[in-house]
Amino acid sequence: MPKMNLSHFEAAILFALFSSIVLGVITKRTDAERLRYGLRCFAYFVAALIGLGWLMHLGHG
Amino acid sequence: MATDQNKASAPPVRSWAPVIGLSWLIPGGGHFLLKRTGRGTLVLVSVLSMFLLGLMMRGAMFQPQTGDILTTIIYVGGFLGDLASGLLYLLTTWLGYSQPDMAGHVHDYGTKFLVAAGLLNILAMEDAYEIAIGKKD
Numbered sequence: 057m058p059k060m061n062l063s064h065f066e067a068a069i070l071f072a073l074f075s076s077i078v079l080g081v082i083t084k085r086t087d088a089e090r091l092r093y094g095l096r097c098f099a100y101f102v103a104a105l106i107g108l109g110w111l112m113h114l115g116h117g
Numbered sequence: 118m119a120t121d122q123n124k125a126s127a128p129p130v131r132s133w134a135p136v137i138g139l140s141w142l143i144p145g146g147g148h149f150l151l152k153r154t155g156r157g158t159l160v161l162v163s164v165l166s167m168f169l170l171g172l173m174m175r176g177a178m179f180q181p182q183t184g185d186i187l188t189t190i191i192y193v194g195g196f197l198g199d200l201a202s203g204l205l206y207l208l209t210t211w212l213g214y215s216q217p218d219m220a221g222h223v224h225d226y227g228t229k230f231l232v233a234a235g236l237l238n239i240l241a242m243e244d245a246y247e248i249a250i251g252k253k254d
Contacts, residue, residue, distance in 0.1 A: 060173035060223070067226040070170060071233065074163040078237040081159045082244035085254065 065105070072101030128250040136249040140242040142203040144234075147245030160241040167234035168205045176227025177218040178210065195228075201235030201242075 062070070080094025140147030144164035148157030179195030182188060199206050218228070247253040 057172055059175060060170065062174065062223060062226065064222055064226075067174070067223070067230075071167070071226075071230065074167045075233065075237065077159055077163045078240060081156045081163075082240050 065109075068105050069102070072098055072105065076101060133246050133249040136245050137242055140245045141201065141238070144203065144205070144238045144241060147242065147249070151245060151248050153248065156244075160237075164202065164234045164238050164241070165205070167230050167237065168202055171227045171230030171234060172209065172214065174223050174227025174230065175216050175219075176224060176229070176231045177216045178206075178214070178231060179228075195232050198232035198235040201239050202231070203238065206235070 076094045076098035079097045080090045084090045084093050136147040136150055139150050143149075143161070145157035145159070145161035148154070148160060178199050179192050181196040182192035216224075216227075218224070244253070
């Protein structure tokens with residue numbers, strides 16, 4: 057098994073992507089709703105990731 | 118009285134037990150059994166990708182440990198999360214994967230990816246269960 061080195065950002069984006077796909081698939085009733093919910097989840101993940109990243113950056117001074 | 122009504126309305130075990138079992142063993146397997154191939158494929162690809170990424174980042178598998186409450190929650194919870202990946206977890210441990218818990222963000226992400234793959238599979242199992250008992254289409 058090859059070893060993989062990812063940055064924090066890359067790993068968190070991949071985590072957000074796969075989690076959003078599953079959350080979209082299992083929650084809503086129609087395919088259009090699932091797609092919208094999955095995209096919204098992914099957007100929230102990325103927004104939280106960037107927001108928390110900036111918070112930590114500013115917190116460190 | 119209320120318990121009798123609950124028992125009477127409870128779905129038969131035969132309708133959902135194979136679905137839950139297959140969902141646990143093979144991520145998305147319950148959806149395949151219920152002819153939801155598109156959703157099953159998305160679950161399989163997502164859980165499998167997260168699990169393989171966790172292995173490639175050399176994440177550690179949790180071993181159940183008890184002690185103080187925080188230790189118990191983290192290690193037993195983490196072990197259950199790993200175990201929820203089903204055949205992926207069983208094959209990996211049977212093939213001798215044993216990674217020590219090391220410092221470094223890549224290993225740490227790997228450990229979390231392995232647990233998250235199992236947790237996503239639990240969500241997929243619950244979805245397959247609801248489809249099997251007719252609560253969802």
